[in-house]
Amino acid sequence: MYRFEETDVPKKLRLADIRLATKGFDPNRIIGQGASSVVYEAHLPDCGNVAVKRFSKVNQNGLLGNQFATELATMVGCLRHKNLVQLQGWCCEGNELVLVYEYMSNGSLDKILYKRSSNRLLTFEKRLNILLGVSSALVYLHEGCERQIIHRDVKTCNIMLDADFNAKLGDFGLAEVYEHSAQKRDATLPAGTMGYLAPEYVYSGIPTVKTDVYSFGVVVLEVASGQRPVNEDGVVVTDWMWDLWEKKILIAAADPRLMGRYDKVDMERMLMAGLICVHPNHQLRPTMKEAGRMLRGGMVPELPVRKPLVMIQSVLPERSSEMVARLSCDESDTPWSTPRTHFSKGN
Structure with missing residues (x-):
């Protein structure tokens, strides 16, 4: 089983820091966009270059919230492997749901x-x-x-x-x-x-x-x-x-x-x-x-x-x-x- 250091555990991040790193979720920093989220390139002092996945506003039936919770729980729960994208941090403040991943320079x-x-x-x-x-x-x-x-x-x-x-x-x-x-x-x-x-x-x-x-x-x-x-x-x-x-x-x-x-x-x-x-x-x-x-x-x-x-x-x-x-x-x-x-x- 792939081993990892305790310090690799994803951190709970402040929305203010994420906003600062993305320059207020600047459209010019968007590197990907889908139906449920928008992804921004950013730099966080404690994480380096990252991909910030900002979920769309949670809809009435809570599906996006469920997707966020599933992804967060799965990644935090046990996933550490060299061939899995690593979760660096997460944020859940108000109606904002954000996951922060390592940045992959060659994209998808x-x-x-x-x-x-x-x-x-x-x-x-x-x-x-x-x-x-x-x-x-x-x-x-x-x-x-x-x-x-x-x-x-x-x-x-x-x-x-x-x-x-x-x-x-x-x-x-x-x-x-x-x-x-x-x-x-x-x-x-x-x-x-x-x-x-x-x-x-x-x-x-x-x-x-x-x-x-x-x-x-x-x-x-x-x-x-x-x-x-x-x-x-x-x-x-x-x-x-x-x-x-x-x-x-x-x-x-x-x-x-x-x-x-x-x-x-x-x-x-x-x-x-x-x-x-x-x-x-x-x-x-x-x-x-x-x-x-x-x-x-x-x-x-x-x-x-x-x-x-x-x-x-x-x-x-x-x-x-x-x-x-x-x-x-x-x-x-x-x-x-x-x-x-x-x-x-x-x-």
């Missing part, structure tokens, strides 16, 4: 991945290192914490990169914490981002470690191919990958911006590891520890010749067909914010 993975010049910034080796970092963080959450944590929102928006392009997983506003791995999960309305949600989670509303594995698999395919989970034409990256696999041309999915600067065996292994993680049957998905082993060069289990179909019975309310999801990770989203993607009643 999705912003770097989809830059036109990303082939120069993100070599295959850096992409692999990023995936290994995220897998290490998820192994820690699933197996290394005193209480098992299911992240529920693993996606490129929530993967931050430091100056050396090391990955750190952030945003725990949707996390579920369990006293032990065998604790019974209750069915809820699925929360997260379409394109990253495991099929059984959409229909059952019950998150498990294997739903995190599925989301991680989508990230692997996204990083290897440079394709978004759902592109502008509505093509789902997992379906596209299974189609290429069936045609025995999976390597064709490799990001063309890499210009072939990778070992084909390593690239195909990465793509296959992503596919096994998004297997429609959750029982056939690997654990996060096994997924990391595959990316490091281990053997990938044999994949079916075509995408398997798995029948899942829904346990959601009868009117769940009216629930719709809005895609997030658009240009206005911030990797620090709880995403605005959630299932809600259609109008």
Whole structure:
């Protein structure tokens, strides 16, 4: 288990100090913005350069307050790992809810991945290192914490990169914490981002470690191919990958911006590891520890010749067909914010 010093415990900060550091939440200091929060770059004397996540005013049903409380409790409770974004401090004064995180100079993975010049910034080796970092963080959450944590929102928006392009997983506003791995999960309305949600989670509303594995698999395919989970034409990256696999041309999915600067065996292994993680049957998905082993060069289990179909019975309310999801990770989203993607009643 990752060890940390007692001095690393997040501090309760004064709103006056945060206002001073952000120059009164100056719009010119905004580095990210989403539906539930705005993130500012700032410098605090005791913390150095930080990212100040200011939640929107708490709405009537208290959802934003719940997200703030969940994220704060999760981060303060037990999370200290080199591949998790570290919480430096927090503030709750009046109707202001603020979390202060370490500053990640290269921002979020999705912003770097989809830059036109990303082939120069993100070599295959850096992409692999990023995936290994995220897998290490998820192994820690699933197996290394005193209480098992299911992240529920693993996606490129929530993967931050430091100056050396090391990955750190952030945003725990949707996390579920369990006293032990065998604790019974209750069915809820699925929360997260379409394109990253495991099929059984959409229909059952019950998150498990294997739903995190599925989301991680989508990230692997996204990083290897440079394709978004759902592109502008509505093509789902997992379906596209299974189609290429069936045609025995999976390597064709490799990001063309890499210009072939990778070992084909390593690239195909990465793509296959992503596919096994998004297997429609959750029982056939690997654990996060096994997924990391595959990316490091281990053997990938044999994949079916075509995408398997798995029948899942829904346990959601009868009117769940009216629930719709809005895609997030658009240009206005911030990797620090709880995403605005959630299932809600259609109008």
